Amino acid sequence: SSVHENGSTRNHHSEGAIINLDHGDPTIYESYWKKLGEMSRVTFLGHQSLSYFSNKKNFCWFLEPKLEEEIKNIHNMVGNAIVEDRHIVVGTGSSQLIQAALYALSDHSLNEPNTISVVSASPYYSAYQEIADLLRSGLFKWAGDARSFDKDGPYIEMVTSPNNPDGIIRQGLVNRPNGVLIHDLAYYWPQYTAITSPADHDIMLFTLSKSTGHAGSRIGWALVRDKDVAKKMVKFMEINSIGVSKEAQIRAATILEIICGSCSQSVKPNIDLDNFFEYNKNLMAERWKRLRDVVKKNDIFYVTKYPIQYCNFTGDFTEAYPAFAWMKCKLEGVDCEKLFKEHKILTRSGRRFGCDPEYVRISMLSGDDDFDLFIQRLSTIIGSQSLNDN
């Protein structure tokens, strides 16, 4: 499905406007950043960042030193990942880093076809299959649901935790010899879930889009234990795009620095700077409450429930407030994406995640107007005509 079709018209909320909750476009973060105003300014002069190189002494020669520093700072402060003795590779979003990791982990010997299987447990992030199969690579190939994977030999398992689409905390599932895991931790941040311990895996992927809301910057990063794997990822990045935009990296570094500052009470006590994670967690919690209230009332959907856990970052027990709602229609045989579409709400069908069409994934990260309209329309689905039509 194409990203650009049927886009919602954000500034034009007539009754008939379609709202697009198919993508996780993180415009919910606009309110936090608007409050900051001038504090968040980043500027570039014409002669800056001309060179391909950011740091000739680093194996990842296109990584801006300031971004490297701020990535380490934020993980150390949040406590969501180990950064000591890890190699940092920056990418044009984490999408590009997924490919870089698949490239780095596959067998490049020329003797025989050694295509490595790529699996993930359903429901899995719909992009994994698209990415793995995009160029019909002879190095790696999508092999579907990890739950039914029974081939011998090496494999790569994508482990998304909290999971996209359903917000569940996950671990590797296949657990066979010759397996390597890529941990996609895009949503392992305090606004979405409890930070229970610093993640400590071989390859961990993060993205600015879902941590700070800057999807337009296309900045992702990988924390990689093995130097040779990291070097191969850099090699992929060299050939795929000769590195990553310096402007985006430098802005990302500033954004991460501001967030770190907002979380340390000693910094700038005279400025009204809300703690980034608390502020946005509150927004998420409020949205989830509104969603659960409506879902309870209209009584025809299941929404995933999450356990209460202790968060080391906030020092409190908390529910999870995932970036997506993973909803299932209680009535069998209903095509849930179609049902929502009839109510002018674009969602992503469970089919795209290796599941049944009774499921849909709905973004919880839209702008306020779209979210209000979503809740309003959802509330009208109680015993509605459209349901009987299915």
Next chain:
Amino acid sequence: SSVHENGSTRNHHSEGAIINLDHGDPTIYESYWKKLGEMSRVTFLGHQSLSYFSNKKNFCWFLEPKLEEEIKNIHNMVGNAIVEDRHIVVGTGSSQLIQAALYALSDHSLNEPNTISVVSASPYYSAYQEIADLLRSGLFKWAGDARSFDKDGPYIEMVTSPNNPDGIIRQGLVNRPNGVLIHDLAYYWPQYTAITSPADHDIMLFTLSKSTGHAGSRIGWALVRDKDVAKKMVKFMEINSIGVSKEAQIRAATILEIICGSCSQSVKPNIDLDNFFEYNKNLMAERWKRLRDVVKKNDIFYVTKYPIQYCNFTGDFTEAYPAFAWMKCKLEGVDCEKLFKEHKILTRSGRRFGCDPEYVRISMLSGDDDFDLFIQRLSTIIGSQSLNDN
């Protein structure tokens, strides 16, 4: 060869420093942009460009409207490419667009293996082979020198004009049925060569790196005649990196706008704003004169000669001043890359371009200090000891 190794130390020119002229790192442009100072400032506030989307109404939904406009303006002003009725696709540098074009032009039917051959006439840009073979795609495959290509069936020919490495103006060479051409016009700008007519091909690639000097931004663009091909390129971009950094695009738009302004005498007549192309063409002409003077004196290298042509943009007859010097050692059997390395000059061997090791490609776009040191060291190669060693 890896981009990050043996980087030159730009701010530390001891006698022993290695100078890296392997890459075409365009830091020559620094002097122009430094003169501009504040005029070239671009700023971002924290809440800007959060969304994945730039323009939901455009098929290329991640293309910033302002960049689209400035791309059209600069081509119309320079007269180097037709933009009317073309579809513009933006990429993370033109490297990513080469892959997008290969993807778009290949056969996606699942029935049989239909791997399309990718060729280019030697000497060809060394990255084409690396890009085509990176993931061992089942869609396309590098098939080597276009001069010896004799397979039946569809093929893609990369036509680089002016050519990288040798600066020669080129056309398609294979001229068989079922061929499609990708024109890489990275160097078809007035500082390098005469603009003899607006290029008018099916797929034309350009890059900010070699037009304005902003290699760090990673911005390239394609002008595409066929809408379906352009749509497939966008599809590739969606999956490969979910679009292109907005910061880089917005800065690129400003940079192109400034260049356009600098070329129109009516704009800002009170500001000392040099015509971008004249200013940098003068720098290139001066460097080429210095290079040819030394090469003439030491009499052991050939350097490509270029015809005098009329440039529609400048309204003058001019030589070409390519971004790279393509040099050949007059003595047979000399490994020219090795020879230069002995003199602490990193170049790229002719082998990488499908040629003999007597050839090297040398960047003419380095910073001033590196270029001075290059000329100084080159002048010492006359009948030197190192030559006898080969």
